Amino acid sequence: MTERPTPDLAILDTRVYRGANIWSYDKAIHLVVDLGSLEDFPTNTIPGFTDNILQMLPGLREHSCSRGKRGGFVERLNEGTWLGHVAEHAALALQQVVGHDIRRGKTRQVRGQKGHYNVIFGYADEQVGLAAARLAVRLVNHLVQADPEFDWDDELERFILRAERTAFGPSTQAILDEAVSRDIPWIRLNQHSLVQLGQGVHAKRIRATMTSNTSAIAVDIASDKDLTTRLLGAAGLPVPKQDTVRSADQAVRAAERIGYPVVIKPLDGNHGRGVCLDLQNEQEVREAFPIAEEQSRRGVIVVESLIIGKDYRCLIIDGKVAAIAERVPASVTGDGTRTVEQLVDTANADPRRGVGHEKVLTRIKVDDAAIELVREQGFAMTDVPPDGQMVKLALTGNMSTGGISIDRTFEAHPENVEIAEEAARMVGLDIAGIDFICPDITEPVRETGGAICEINAAPGFRMHTHPTIGEPQFIAKPVVDMLFPPGATSRIPIVAVTGTNGKTTTSRMISHIFKGMGRKVGMTSTDGVVIDERLLIRSDASGPRSARMVLQNPRVDFAVFEVARGGILREGLGYERNDVAVVLNVQPDHLGLGGIDTVEQLADVKAVLVEAVPRDGHAVLNADDPLVRDMRRRCSGSVVWFSMEEPGTETRDMIDAHCRRGGKALVLNPSERGEMIVVKHGPREMQLAWTHLLPATFGGKARMNVQNTLAAAAAAFAAGAPLHDIRQGLRTFSTNYYLSPGRLNEVDVNGVNVIVDYCHNAPGMKMLGDFVDRIGDSMSGTHDLARPSRIGIIATAGDRRDEDMRELGSIAAQHFDVLIVREDVSLRGRERGEVAGFVIEGVRRAMAEGSRCKQVEEVLDEIEAVRHAMARTNRGDLLVLCVDKHQQVMAELESFGHQAQAGSGVNPDAPAADPDYDPPVSDS
Structure with missing residues (x-):
């Protein structure tokens, strides 16, 4: 054991989760920290540590920690807890200092790494949370061994000022708090106050107190005080x-x-x-x-x-007076003993006063104008005013200059209320601040004298929500009522799809079903972002940023998200919850990446979608996969099973019991005529479609697409689609290049049956191999001289484990006569030829054990591999291309000058072998 502790706490990695994630149901910050020598020094072994940190962050006394009671964390400090845990609570306490009431956090040791800990805590503002994490680590190290360059008071003040710069103003925050209380989602669109409320077609935007309904012309009029006065005067309203x-x-x-x-x-x-x-x-x-x-x-x-009287602000929202406040300019009152300067210092010491909009009151600013105003009242800043003498420090009653407010909402005369509402209507503002100057708001201004001196667009709410004197007015309510009237919808349905294989095809099927129902579908997948049949971005868009892009699009009224494990690990889901979560399967793929070493851990990652299902939502789960089946315990909503098992099996018995309790499921019922997809809901059974009549299943031979069809139909059923629309969607969805680019596309090239697919891993190769066997068996005897050959071009990604690459080759060797091994353009950290080498090792190992494959070749470039494969095929052969860049591959196939099969979506008039040629894509 080290004799004395040294300040070794360090942050090794930082992640920001912007939605549900593997650690939390809500957004969180994840630190991986290294304690170094501090692993041997819990808090009770460091002299003075507990007392010092409680003195610097007294809010820690309120933390319950795992004890579930106030002071629980202090007990842990006294008993001895590790400093990674302390950093978690310090980061929470720092956020609480700036008004972010965040309490969620946990600290867990990194599996198999001594001294390394996962520190997870919630946040309200991302930048504030990250700054709190860094300052918390510095504070802990400082308390372990004092750093002469670390001044706690200065560091804390800088942290508070940073939080003030990035925080929402009181007006925006009031509206967001009201929206959250109504379960209206929101997205911050910039680093200031531009915020989207709601999703997709239901979205509204606010910037402070300007809304999507605010007229630009009305804002221009309000900004032109001369024009405003002339308009109001023409309407017979009192103006100066x-x-x-x-x-x-x-x-x-x-x-x-x-x-x-x-x-x-x-x-x-x-x-x-x-x-x-x-x-x-x-x-x-x-x-x-x-x-x-x-x-x-x-x-x-x-x-x-000059109109003589008191300064009143009337707040008009949607044509009605919502609040009225009397504004009193910044001032101090003499006590006969202290100077003006001392009185100002005392006023600014009020805990309610802060910098800018940090608190309910703003500190009084003493500038040249204030000093001159004091002088005009007969005082210098060093003079002592008489007891009871009020000394003004500003002429206007704005709270941003240190003024105070008095609520007068229920005291205004009805005639004055009518004048204020008429003024807002004349200018055309949905939210307006009407500045009245009059002797008394309780008397009609036309009789007592007074006038409207100004109309303000985007008026501040602080004087009404936090008056210095009087009752606060909950004025955010009428704003949200205006944007989302009672009963209005703020969310669009979200269907999220995950699994090791089949995600893209299933997402496309679901999207196609709802597109046929007239919905404007926004879909993300590994191919890109599609909005209402239009491909907007061509890239791997299966992460949280793409999901947020769809939710921000004002055309979208239904969202289908393909969700990959990488995005969940990197940023979480990127949205709050999904109405339907689809989990297709969990297979050993991408293991050894991001701390995921076992298939059970991978299942935990994919289960995040299930955990994000609300009580009125559904989880569509594959009953045939044990790891997926276990996810039912994590679902707060209802479970919809799908299964390819035959009746009488243990799985079907479980599904039957589920349906007897009122549950839902989609299953296959075999018969002499084929397999029927059946929808089970409680005691009812409804026939949906024969699998062999659905184009995407290739007559039932593509078993992976039979499974994908079950999942898609189950998701659509859970999302409320009628059965006839589901049936029509499945009957019109095929794997042609228009609807499913790069996924099981069948093309006839000069008599060669070519299948283009994306298969990149061993579990996918098993399913593709089964399809190849079924297709190959049906092709037997079609060749005049010999049986058709099965030729495959295979590859895998460089971030797979070596043994996974070998397994891919070994499985492929069971189903193909000839294999050509290529590599992707992106090697993901591998050397050129390394990935292909491991795949070929697997192929040759299977060949030595008597596999179907008799020849394996290496052609690393994808297009060259396609040309090489086409050169050695004969009419009637089956060629399967596992592609990376499907656009270039399809263009190369067209260059052979032969028309594809009817309905393939390949244009025979396309230009020859242009690597940038992109066949038209209209699927979502």
Whole structure:
């Protein structure tokens, strides 16, 4: 054991999960940390550690940890816990300091690696969470051994300021809190306040308090104070006399026409910046002009008559008054003992005051304008005002300049309420802030005197949601009511598909079914992102970023996501939940990557989709796969089984029992006429379709597509599709290149039956081999001189294990007469020829054991391999191409100048052998 601890805690890896993941149902940050020598030093062995960290982060006293009670984590600290666990709680406590009430976290040791720990904790803002993680690690190391360059107070203040820069403002946050309470999903679209509420076709956008419904013309009108005043005056509403000017001389002349006292303000200003009140003479007007001009974007200044009275803000939402607040400018009240400066410091020490919008009140800012205003009241900052004397530090009542607010919502006279609502209608704003100046809002302004001095687009909510005096008003509710009226839908149905093999084809089948029902389907797959039959992005789009892209598209009303293990491990699901989760199978593929070494661990990754099913959702599970079958325990919703087992088997008995309890399932019932797909729902059985009549199954020979068909039909049934629409979708879906590019495409090239598929792993090769055997057996005797040859071009990805590559070759050798081994363009860390070498080893090992294969060749380039294979085929042969770049392969096949089979989707008039040629794709 090391004699004394050293600050060795280090972050080895960081991941940000933006949706459900293997560690949490919600978004989280995942750190892999190395304790180094600190593995031997739990907290109770480090003198003073517990007392010091509790002093720096007193919020830790509230953490329950695994004890389930307040102070549970303090007990763990005193008993002795490891410092990775401490970093987790410190990161949570730091987020709580800036107002993010996050409590979710866990720490687990990395399997088989001493001193390495997985630290997982929730976050509200990604950048704040990451900053909290880094600061937490630095703090722990500092408490182990003091770092002279680490100043906790400075570090904490910098962290708070960073959180303030990235945090939503109080108005945006209030709307989001209301949306979340109604189960309305949201997506942050930039680093500021642009947010999408809802998904797809139901989406609305907000930026602070501007919404998708806010008229751009109305915003322009509100920004032009002169035009606003003229419009309101034309409607008979009380407004001050006003003129616009561009120079100090013009301002003086306008003030003389209007009559002193006057107000000078920028025409297009906001937040009270540049507003100068109660100007009594020419000199004051000339002094105020440059102040207003500095805050004007266009250099146009408004001169208007001064209206005497209190400052009221009327908030209008969707044509109705939602709240009214009296705004009091920043000020202090003398006590006869302290100076103005000391009184300001005392006011700013109020825990409710912070920087900017950090808290419910803003700190009073003492600038040159404030000092001058104090001087005009007869005081210097070092003077002691008499007891009870109020000293103003700002002329306007904006909370952003340190003012306070008093709620007056239920005190306003009905006539004043009507005037405010009419003013918002005249300008055309859905959310408007009407600034009233009048002696008393409880009396009609037309009788007491007063006017509307300004109308604001995107008014702030803070003065209403957090008034200094009075009851808070829940004004986010009418905003969300306006965007999503009661009963309106905010989500689109999401079907997520995962599994080792068959994901893409199943996703396409589901998409095709709903496309036939008239839905605007957004689909992601390994081929790209498809929106309403249009391919937008051609890439591997089976990850969370592509899913978010679909959810942001305003045309989409139904989403189908292919979900791969890599995306789940890297970022989580990228969305909150899926209405239907489809798990096809779990086979040993991609093992040894991302910490996934066993097929059981792989099943845990794919089960994330099942865990993301809500109570009213469905998990469509393959009853024939034991690992998938076990996922039923992780589903909060209902389970829909699908199975290819015959009646009387243990699996079918389990499904029958499930249906007797009211459950759903899709099964195959064999008969003399063929296999019938049957939908079981409770005691009812409904026939759907004969498998041999569905084009994608090749007369029932493509057993993998029979399974995919069962899964797709089950998913569509769970998502509410009528049986006749499901049947029609399956009958019209085929594996031609238009509907399923690169997946079991059948092409006739000069009499050679060519199958183009994506098969890249050993489990997939087993299913493809079974299909080849069934097709090959049906072709026997078609050749005049000899039986048809079966030739295959095979490959696998470089990130598979060596033994997986050998197994692929070994399985392929059981089904083909000749094998040509190629490699993908991306070798994924391997040397050129290395992957092919391992595959060939597997082929030759099987050949030595008497496999069907009699010849194996190596042609690394994909197109060269295709040319080589075509050169050695004869009419009637079967050629199977396991492709990487299916577009280039299909173009090369066309270059042979022979028309494909009817319905193949290959154009015989396409240009010859253009590697960039891309046959048309219209499938989703």
